[in-house]
Amino acid sequence: MATTLYLSHIMKQAKILFLVVIALLPLILVSCWGGASVAGGWAGTAFRDGIIYVGTRDGRVVAINASTQSQQWDYAANAAIYTTPILDDDLGYVGTYSGRVLALNTTARSQDLSFPQKRYSEWEWNCPTENAGSNAIVADFLASEDSIYVSSSNGRVYSLDKKSGDLNWQSEVLDKEHGKIWTSPVIQGNTLFVSTFDGHIYALSLETGVVLDWSFEWEAGFVSSPVIDADVIYVGSFDRHLYALEIGGNQSLWRFPQEKPAANWFWASPAVNEGVVYAGCLDGRLYAINATTGQELWSYMTEDQKDKPSPIISSPVLMDNLLIVVNESGTVYVFDLTEENREEGVPLEPISIGADVKSSFCAQDGLVYIRSENNSVYVVDIDEGKVAEGWPVSLAIEK
Amino acid sequence: MAVWNLIIGNPVLNVLIALSYLLGGSFGWAIIVLTIIIRLISWPLTKRQLKSTKALQEMQPKIQELQKKYGKNQQKLQQEMMKLYKEAGVNPLGCLWPMLIQFPIWIALYQAIMRALATTPENLLDLAQRLYSWDVVSQAIPLNSHFLGLDLGSPGNIVLAIIVGGTMWVQQKMTQAPAVDPRQESTSRMMLLMMPLMFGFLTFMFPSGLALYWAVSNIIGIVTQYFVTGGWGYLKFSSPFQRASVKGK
Numbered sequence: 020m021a022t023t024l025y026l027s028h029i030m031k032q033a034k035i036l037f038l039v040v041i042a043l044l045p046l047i048l049v050s051c052w053g054g055a056s057v058a059g060g061w062a063g064t065a066f067r068d069g070i071i072y073v074g075t076r077d078g079r080v081v082a083i084n085a086s087t088q089s090q091q092w093d094y095a096a097n098a099a100i101y102t103t104p105i106l107d108d109d110l111g112y113v114g115t116y117s118g119r120v121l122a123l124n125t126t127a128r129s130q131d132l133s134f135p136q137k138r139y140s141e142w143e144w145n146c147p148t149e150n151a152g153s154n155a156i157v158a159d160f161l162a163s164e165d166s167i168y169v170s171s172s173n174g175r176v177y178s179l180d181k182k183s184g185d186l187n188w189q190s191e192v193l194d195k196e197h198g199k200i201w202t203s204p205v206i207q208g209n210t211l212f213v214s215t216f217d218g219h220i221y222a223l224s225l226e227t228g229v230v231l232d233w234s235f236e237w238e239a240g241f242v243s244s245p246v247i248d249a250d251v252i253y254v255g256s257f258d259r260h261l262y263a264l265e266i267g268g269n270q271s272l273w274r275f276p277q278e279k280p281a282a283n284w285f286w287a288s289p290a291v292n293e294g295v296v297y298a299g300c301l302d303g304r305l306y307a308i309n310a311t312t313g314q315e316l317w318s319y320m321t322e323d324q325k326d327k328p329s330p331i332i333s334s335p336v337l338m339d340n341l342l343i344v345v346n347e348s349g350t351v352y353v354f355d356l357t358e359e360n361r362e363e364g365v366p367l368e369p370i371s372i373g374a375d376v377k378s379s380f381c382a383q384d385g386l387v388y389i390r391s392e393n394n395s396v397y398v399v400d401i402d403e404g405k406v407a408e409g410w411p412v413s414l415a416i417e418k
Numbered sequence: 419m420a421v422w423n424l425i426i427g428n429p430v431l432n433v434l435i436a437l438s439y440l441l442g443g444s445f446g447w448a449i450i451v452l453t454i455i456i457r458l459i460s461w462p463l464t465k466r467q468l469k470s471t472k473a474l475q476e477m478q479p480k481i482q483e484l485q486k487k488y489g490k491n492q493q494k495l496q497q498e499m500m501k502l503y504k505e506a507g508v509n510p511l512g513c514l515w516p517m518l519i520q521f522p523i524w525i526a527l528y529q530a531i532m533r534a535l536a537t538t539p540e541n542l543l544d545l546a547q548r549l550y551s552w553d554v555v556s557q558a559i560p561l562n563s564h565f566l567g568l569d570l571g572s573p574g575n576i577v578l579a580i581i582v583g584g585t586m587w588v589q590q591k592m593t594q595a596p597a598v599d600p601r602q603e604s605t606s607r608m609m610l611l612m613m614p615l616m617f618g619f620l621t622f623m624f625p626s627g628l629a630l631y632w633a634v635s636n637i638i639g640i641v642t643q644y645f646v647t648g649g650w651g652y653l654k655f656s657s658p659f660q661r662a663s664v665k666g667k
């Protein structure tokens with residue numbers, strides 16, 4: 020009798036358990052970190068005339084008065100923003116993960132007028148999805164005197180008129196394998212250079228967008244946006260090397276490290292100064308490399324608050340004779356590049372903002388403007404060696 | 419979570435990426451080959467389950483006899499059925515464990531697919547911290563998400579949803595004996611429909627890469643079931659006419 024009841028009980032329980040598990044399967048999969056993080060954006064900061072411009076994690080473009088620490092205006096783009104605003108006259112240009120390119124006028128936005136205000140030269144351009152499935156704009160824009168250049172997740176590069184937003188040209192699909200471009204182009208003379216995930220560096224006519232004869236092909240894809248100095252392209256690869264490529268050449272001039280690869284990718288674009296390439300790596304180390312030979316001059320391991328290596332995601336920035344590096348844990352390192360100190364590779368006293376950083380940052384007049392992952396903006400005073408200000412970008416708008 | 423990633427999450431991810439490189443950069447083929455590998459590893463369990471299923475199938479006439487005999491006395495029926503299972507050395511719950519054991523594999527594979535395809539910049543950055551320093555891994559990244567017209571990182575593929583639901587129905591139908599009791603019959607019919615519908619829905623909601631795993635896994639399941647149990651099992655009684663004749667015997 021007891022055994023019968025037990026069996027009956029087991030059968031019922033098994034059925035219930037089975038049904039519950041099946042019903043909860045989606046929740047289980049998602050709650051166990053499904054692997055698909057939502058695009059949140061990590062737009063960097065731009066600074067001009069006392070105003071900090073930044074895209075936020077909740078999809079807004081915000082202008083903050085640096086002296087009063089109050090928001091002058093904000094505009095809800097309703098999609099993640101990865102691009103650092105580009106400023107030109109009264110317009111600020113940003114791109115969204117939903118494929119919109121926006122030219123925002125500071126006066127119109129201060130008055131909270133509907134967008135776009137034609138009389139204030141505002142415009143909007145929507146990137147076509149085509150068959151790629153995505154038109155997300157992830158990479159920072161590049162600006163010339165009359166145009167801005169936009170890399171898209173549909174695999175093309177677009178040239179837009181700065182004043183009107185009219186399409187000047189669109190390139191062919193450059194990354195046919197992955198169908199997306201998440202790196203920024205770079206200009207040299209009349210040519211635009213683009214790196215792709217399928218391991219190509221393409222040269223495009225600045226006037227027409229036509230792919231020119233010279234291109235460079237490598238077996239591994241390129242992860243960073245290229246940087247050009249003295250006809251040499253510096254670019255990080257998924258094979259954990261940094262490459263130096265002579266424009267027009269068929270082979271790389273050098274790769275760094277020369278033998279064994281680094282512990283991770285060179286995600287951030289390097290900075291080049293006085294014949295030295297400064298490259299931040301996701302392994303947390305900053306490398307100083309001889310630009311001619313590719314030999315390591317020195318390296319410095321950046322750390323988090325627990326003294327563990329912290330990845331360098333943001334590109335290093337040069338300010339006068341200083342090299343500024345910010346790692347993911349929000350520690351700011353300043354290296355003195357004056358002739359007598361540049362070979363030492365020892366930073367000044369590190370400054371911690373106490374929040375994670377993935378976005379690019381800007382530096383001007385001894386101040387570094389950093390947007391953190393907790394949706395705050397920090398101002399670091401390099402001369403004082405401390406965080407001067409730090410405030411959330413959700414403050415009330417100044418009227 | 420760190421232990422999970424160290425032991426299961428990251429190894430599955432890196433093996434999947436390495437396979438993709440070895441198979442000419444095809445992530446779809448990597449999923450298919452990994453599915454076959456997983457099925458081979460879990461073969462001892464599957465074999466036990468199939469043998470248990472076959473034994474249950476062979477016991478069906480006796481079970482039906484007991485159901486006819488003790489249909490009105492459920493307690494006695496359960497008692498006799500348990501005695502029968504004991505004598506045959508069959509565990510009626512045995513078929514549940516392979517399903518439950520597959521759960522961690524589904525979760526690891528789902529994570530691996532989403533992480534490997536890196537559909538957002540955050541995913542790509544996260545991926546960098548999980549990769550082994552194997553050359554085959556670094557040269558395979560970033561992966562091509564397209565396979566036979568599918569975007570393996572995107573959900574909403576109705577064809578795959580139908581294939582997964584359909585193959586699951588066939589697999590279940592092959593093992594599910596027709597019940598004599600009308601109440602049991604309606605319950606088992608509901609179960610037979612609910613599972614494929616549920617998985618069809620999940621396939622539609624989740625990335626096509628995971629759906630590909632389910633579809634291939636189901637097809638392998640049908641084939642192995644066919645050969646181990648020696649035929650289509652109860653699938654051949656699926657038409658109402660055949661069912662009537664079975665009942666009439």
